[in-house]
Amino acid sequence: MSATGPRPTLFVRRRLRFLGLTPDDAIRAFFGGNAVVAVVVLALITYFLVREGAGFFGQNRRNLEVYRLAGLEFVDHLRAQEEAHTALTRRLSELRLKAFARLSAGTDGAEAAERALAVFDAYAERFGAAIDPLRALGSELAEVATGIKTKFMVNEDRKEERRQLIAEGKAGEAARVGVVPVDFAAEARPLLAARERHREVNRVLATELLALQAAPPAPPVPELRDLLERFGAEVRSYVAELPAIERRLETWDQAKPVAAGEALRAFLFGRQWLTASFWQDWYGLLPLLTGSLLVAGVALTLAVPLGVGAAIYVNQFASVREQRVVKPAIEFISAFPSVVLGFFGIAVLGEVLRQVSQLPWLAWVPGFPFSERLNVLTAGCLLALIAVPTIFTLAEDALNNVPRALPEASLALGASRLQTTLRIVFPAALSGIISAVLLGLGRVIGETMVVLLCAGNRIAIPDFTQGLGVMVEPVHTMTGIIAQEMGEVVRGSIHYRALFMVGLVLFLLSLAINFLAQRILRRYRLAPS
Amino acid sequence: MSAPTHRFTPRSGARRLREAVVVALFRAATYAVLLAGGGVFADILYKGSRTVFQAEAPFINTTFLFSSPESLHVFEWEGRRREMGDREFRAFREREPGAADVRAESFVYSAGGIWPCIAGTLLLVAGAMSLALAVGVSSAVYLSEYARDGRFIRFVRLAILNLAGVPSIVFGLFGFGMFVIFFGWNVSLIAGWFTLAFMVLPVVITASEEALKAVPQGLRAAALALGATRWQTIRTAVLPYALPGILTSSILGIARVAGETAPIMFTAAYVVRDRLPWEVERAVDFLFQGVMALPYHIYVVSSKIPQNEYTERVQYGTAFVFLLLVALVAAASILLRNRLRARLRW
Numbered sequence: 001m002s003a004t005g006p007r008p009t010l011f012v013r014r015r016l017r018f019l020g021l022t023p024d025d026a027i028r029a030f031f032g033g034n035a036v037v038a039v040v041v042l043a044l045i046t047y048f049l050v051r052e053g054a055g056f057f058g059q060n061r062r063n064l065e066v067y068r069l070a071g072l073e074f075v076d077h078l079r080a081q082e083e084a085h086t087a088l089t090r091r092l093s094e095l096r097l098k099a100f101a102r103l104s105a106g107t108d109g110a111e112a113a114e115r116a117l118a119v120f121d122a123y124a125e126r127f128g129a130a131i132d133p134l135r136a137l138g139s140e141l142a143e144v145a146t147g148i149k150t151k152f153m154v155n156e157d158r159k160e161e162r163r164q165l166i167a168e169g170k171a172g173e174a175a176r177v178g179v180v181p182v183d184f185a186a187e188a189r190p191l192l193a194a195r196e197r198h199r200e201v202n203r204v205l206a207t208e209l210l211a212l213q214a215a216p217p218a219p220p221v222p223e224l225r226d227l228l229e230r231f232g233a234e235v236r237s238y239v240a241e242l243p244a245i246e247r248r249l250e251t252w253d254q255a256k257p258v259a260a261g262e263a264l265r266a267f268l269f270g271r272q273w274l275t276a277s278f279w280q281d282w283y284g285l286l287p288l289l290t291g292s293l294l295v296a297g298v299a300l301t302l303a304v305p306l307g308v309g310a311a312i313y314v315n316q317f318a319s320v321r322e323q324r325v326v327k328p329a330i331e332f333i334s335a336f337p338s339v340v341l342g343f344f345g346i347a348v349l350g351e352v353l354r355q356v357s358q359l360p361w362l363a364w365v366p367g368f369p370f371s372e373r374l375n376v377l378t379a380g381c382l383l384a385l386i387a388v389p390t391i392f393t394l395a396e397d398a399l400n401n402v403p404r405a406l407p408e409a410s411l412a413l414g415a416s417r418l419q420t421t422l423r424i425v426f427p428a429a430l431s432g433i434i435s436a437v438l439l440g441l442g443r444v445i446g447e448t449m450v451v452l453l454c455a456g457n458r459i460a461i462p463d464f465t466q467g468l469g470v471m472v473e474p475v476h477t478m479t480g481i482i483a484q485e486m487g488e489v490v491r492g493s494i495h496y497r498a499l500f501m502v503g504l505v506l507f508l509l510s511l512a513i514n515f516l517a518q519r520i521l522r523r524y525r526l527a528p529s
Numbered sequence: 530m531s532a533p534t535h536r537f538t539p540r541s542g543a544r545r546l547r548e549a550v551v552v553a554l555f556r557a558a559t560y561a562v563l564l565a566g567g568g569v570f571a572d573i574l575y576k577g578s579r580t581v582f583q584a585e586a587p588f589i590n591t592t593f594l595f596s597s598p599e600s601l602h603v604f605e606w607e608g609r610r611r612e613m614g615d616r617e618f619r620a621f622r623e624r625e626p627g628a629a630d631v632r633a634e635s636f637v638y639s640a641g642g643i644w645p646c647i648a649g650t651l652l653l654v655a656g657a658m659s660l661a662l663a664v665g666v667s668s669a670v671y672l673s674e675y676a677r678d679g680r681f682i683r684f685v686r687l688a689i690l691n692l693a694g695v696p697s698i699v700f701g702l703f704g705f706g707m708f709v710i711f712f713g714w715n716v717s718l719i720a721g722w723f724t725l726a727f728m729v730l731p732v733v734i735t736a737s738e739e740a741l742k743a744v745p746q747g748l749r750a751a752a753l754a755l756g757a758t759r760w761q762t763i764r765t766a767v768l769p770y771a772l773p774g775i776l777t778s779s780i781l782g783i784a785r786v787a788g789e790t791a792p793i794m795f796t797a798a799y800v801v802r803d804r805l806p807w808e809v810e811r812a813v814d815f816l817f818q819g820v821m822a823l824p825y826h827i828y829v830v831s832s833k834i835p836q837n838e839y840t841e842r843v844q845y846g847t848a849f850v851f852l853l854l855v856a857l858v859a860a861a862s863i864l865l866r867n868r869l870r871a872r873l874r875w
Binding site: 031032035041045048052306312314317328337338340341392445448452491499500510511515 | 548551552554555556558559561562563565566569570572573664665667668670671672674675676684685687688689690691692693694695696697698699700701702703705706707710711727730731734758759760781784785787788789790791794795824825827828831832836841844845848851852855856858859860863864867
């Protein structure tokens with residue numbers, strides 16, 4: 001044998017190389033590039049939400065600064081005092097309503113009830129009228145404050161106009177746009193001067209209210225004595241609060257700078273979302289967040305028992321034939337477009353629920369009867385229908401993944417089917433089921449169209465004092481507000497940026513929920529046998 | 530001493546009854562869900578079919594399906610209640626001398642049809658799904674065929690999982706910030722395509738990977754043993770067998786793309802547009818035009834116009850057409866997949 005050089009291997013091929021890459025490497029790189037798209041998209045979402053939203057804090061800080069400089073804050077202290085009094089007056093009318101119901105239910109009828117209440121009415125009227133001087137002062141000062149703010153706004157507009165003219169190279173025209181800086185300290189002098197009058201007004205108010213509470217009318221119905229006494233106590237505490245308000249006005253510092261953290265706090269913990277207001281815009285997340293959570297809570301209360309129950313039934317008890325029908329059917333429900341469900345809520349479900357709530361034998365349910373067609377309950381029911389397929393599918397998977405040996409061992413020991421299911425299979429699948437519920441929560445919180453159409457869209461923190469009855473109040477949600485207001489805002493305005501901030505919160509919330517679900521799934525997973 | 534009792538002593542009648550009741554409750558939960566879903570479906574199908582179908586030939590209301598939306602005018606004329614769409618009403622007023630100052634109640638979008646919305650939705654779905662399939666399948670090929678489990682791949686998988694949980698309205702905001710404003714595409718078809726494609730990407734990737742994983746390792750090993758390169762293996766021995774699975778599972782993604790409203794609200798959808806999408810002057814304009822879309826139209830007609838007997842027709846009709854489209858796609862996907870799963874047992 002003559003060995004002439006190494007033997008050629010069978011499969012050597014000449015490889016084209018481009019930039020040092022063989023075609024195979026290039027193909028691999030191409031696929032790898034596509035694989036990172038998901039990462040890139042996540043990064044881009046974060047970037048663009050922050051990019052459009054981050055300016056919010058600076059703008060909101062400025063917004064709050066103007067609120068203080070123009071004296072709106074000062075006037076709002078006064079208004080708070082006025083509103084507290086209005087609340088007291090409302091107490092009186094509630095009292096009257098109760099008394100009237102009692103009296104007119106008696107033998108003499110409505111007319112006699114009116115007569116019996118005449119003294120009480122005179123008293124209530126006098127109580128209501130006591131606030132008039134303060135109200136007059138308040139509206140006078142409000143006008144001053146809005147005047148300052150308007151002046152400032154006009155100036156800002158002029159500045160903007162001038163900037164644009166200069167940018168266009170029209171220096172001459174720009175010079176003609178007059179900009180007079182607002183001297184806030186001087187402008188606010190009438191406000192500060194009014195403090196003296198306010199003290200005077202308060203003194204009169206205090207004597208009047210104290211006199212009134214000292215001599216309450218004889219309660220028209222004996223049962224109302226307690227309530228009337230409690231009312232007297234409230235009036236006393238209201239009067240005791242007055243010096244505190246005076247002190248607040250006294251120490252009010254127009255020039256106090258707004259800290260950077262305050263803009264963030266005003267967003268995250270702000271209790272009002274109020275836009276396009278002539279007085280002051282507020283961008284507080286709390287009403288939207290509570291709305292979202294409330295709707296999600298109602299939806300999950302309905303969806304978890306149904307979804308998990310259905311998963312247990314289908315996985316453990318249903319015959320194969322039943323499984324073959326039920327599983328695709330529930331999966332099919334998940335394909336229902338949410339906007340169609342929302343439409344169904346407006347057109348049918350809202351009205352049906354309202355009718356049901358007015359059935360007399362259902363009056364014990366908290367919140368029933370209600371008159372608003374669109375509320376948390378309507379939206380929650382429809383969202384439950386959206387969440388059920390998610391929870392069902394994932395929970396069924398979790399049950400399926402329980403090693404066969406466990407239920408088999410249990411059954412072999414003589415446990416019944418149900419005992420095995422509830423004490424062996426269910427606990428073994430619990431981590432999967434919890435993560436299924438969490439993912440369902442994520443879906444529900446992120447859902448837009450149903451809440452936009454069916455939740456009632458009232459931007460206020462719902463009244464939790466009525467207990468479970470809160471679930472029939474109309475609310476607005478984080479997703480709903482973005483969908484509703486995004487189309488109407490000016491690009492780059494504070495309102496626009498606030499909506500992006502809400503989106504960012506929503507995004508982070510969904511990431512957190514997802515992360516938690518995966519964490520639970522991974523940590524408590526049974527070792528596969 | 531008494532006999533040792535153990536936990537699972539034979540059950541008394543009462544106990545057995547209790548078990549039966551609990552199981553019945555689970556069963557009731559299952560059927561309650563189905564009933565609720567079926568109820569919604571039936572209500573919309575029943576009320577919507579009155580708009581879409583008609584008693585005389587051709588039995589389908591072609592005006593509703595194939596014309597543009599118009600305002601509906603309702604008025605009294607010669608003692609009779611008449612309802613007319615915009616064009617008809619105008620012609621009627623010219624024809625009838627006394628009709629010039631007839632007082633009519635008007636309801637926007639309540640006459641005519643929804644053809645531009647159907648066309649817009651089909652275009653949106655087709656474009657978004659093409660993009661999502663291209664990226665998603667490639668991504669899945671990498672994850673299932675090339676990648677070795679490591680920190681980076683785990684990170685990618687985590688990103689995919691998280692992307693699946695991002696709310697659709699956030700995709701809408703993102704699409705608005707990136708495509709509409711930053712890229713300056715305005716409200717356009719192409720902005721909608723990308724937004725929707727990114728949204729459905731996790732679904733496509735997961736579905737494709739599942740299909741690829743279902744192809745037995747033996748095929749790959751055989752191809753590699755014959756001297757094929759990785760790419761040749763994938764092209765000839767893996768993808769062809771995985772493709773049916775990829776496509777059927779991805780149809781479920783189509784249902785999701787078509788069903789979402791929030792992402793297209795600020796990126797692609799117009800409330801109303803006179804011209805159909807293909808009536809453009811230059812070919813480029815095709816990509817950069819906003820379109821009407823069925824889900825957005827449903828939102829508009831159900832929230833912006835009052836509910837009454839005249840508007841109900843278009844509301845239910847639109848919901849019917851949309852639900853049927855989505856439902857057919859979803860049902861086809863589910864059935865096909867189940868069949869495929871049964872057939873493809875390697």
